[in-house]
Amino acid sequence: xxxxxxxxxxxxxxxxxxxxxxxxxxxxxxxxxxxxxxxxxxxxxxxxxxxxxxxxxxxxxxxxxxxxxxxxxxxxxxxxxxxxxxxxxxxxxxxxxxxxxxxxxxxxxxxxxxxxxxxxxxxxxxxxxxxxxxxxxxxxxxxxxxxxxxxxxxxxxxxxxxxxxxxxxxxxxxxxxxxxxxxxxxxxxxxxxxxxxxxxxxxxxxxx
Numbered sequence: 001x002x003x004x005x006x007x008x009x010x011x012x013x014x015x016x017x018x019x020x021x022x023x024x025x026x027x028x029x030x031x032x033x034x035x036x037x038x039x040x041x042x043x044x045x046x047x048x049x050x051x052x053x054x055x056x057x058x059x060x061x062x063x064x065x066x067x068x069x070x071x072x073x074x075x076x077x078x079x080x081x082x083x084x085x086x087x088x089x090x091x092x093x094x095x096x097x098x099x100x101x102x103x104x105x106x107x108x109x110x111x112x113x114x115x116x117x118x119x120x121x122x123x124x125x126x127x128x129x130x131x132x133x134x135x136x137x138x139x140x141x142x143x144x145x146x147x148x149x150x151x152x153x154x155x156x157x158x159x160x161x162x163x164x165x166x167x168x169x170x171x172x173x174x175x176x177x178x179x180x181x182x183x184x185x186x187x188x189x190x191x192x193x194x195x196x197x198x199x200x201x202x203x204x205x206x207x208x
Contacts, residue, residue, distance in 0.1 A: 008149040012156025015142055018195040019087075019134045020051070020164050021188055026124045026131075030165060034172025039117035044169040046118060050125045051135060051161035058140025059154035077207025080141025081200045083133070088196030095189035142199055145206060 021027070026047065033043050062076055125131060139157050143150040168175065178184050 004149050005152050008146050008152040009156035009159075011146075012139075012143070012153035012158075013160040014156075014195055015153075015199060016055070016139060016157030016160035017164060018192045019138060020161055022091075022192065024128075024130070026121075026128065027168060029120065029124055030168050031172050031175070033117060034169040039114045040169045040172075042114055043117050043121050044165045046121045047125060047165045048158075048162045050122075051131075051165075052158040054131060054135035055139055055154050055157050055161070058136035058138075059143045059150050061136065062140035062144045074207045076141045076144055077203045080138055080145075081203030081207060083138055084142075084196045084200030084203065086200075087138075088193045088200055091189045091196060092193035095186045095193055098183075098186050098189075142203065145203060 030043055030047060034040050065076070139154070143153040143157075146153045
């Protein structure tokens, strides 16, 4: 079992990163706060901790369901695989046919106080339905496929979240120019597409 720790952790890191880096309001907010040096630590910490909790919920929740009802692995595998294939196709489409103006930007209002920044970050994280699909369902279903190593996979995904938000928040002044370019996101979307399509096919094949 120990020999599978590193591959499981690496798979979790790659899968988590491919889901987290998608352009969205949360990433734009973290980039904006980082570029302006306002409440960076609490925002980064809140995003990383929130993701860790949601990933743990997905790994534990789906893991418990499958332990109690082994046949659920087929359902979870087909559902998760289908969603991942959909994500992969959309990412591939964005990479091949980018949307004009695509990219993260520091434009817009930034929050001045730590309290306002924290409340805004909480709203963007916990009131976003997509975050539950990404962390609880998708990461949970892929982790469940790892069996006894599902928590190793989950920790890998948590580390990916931490690395991404720390890099985005504290490297915003350096990354802002790069991430605002549509060309950079074509590369990111290409990476996401490859990971998502490979995982989606793997889950569906195993479920069937």
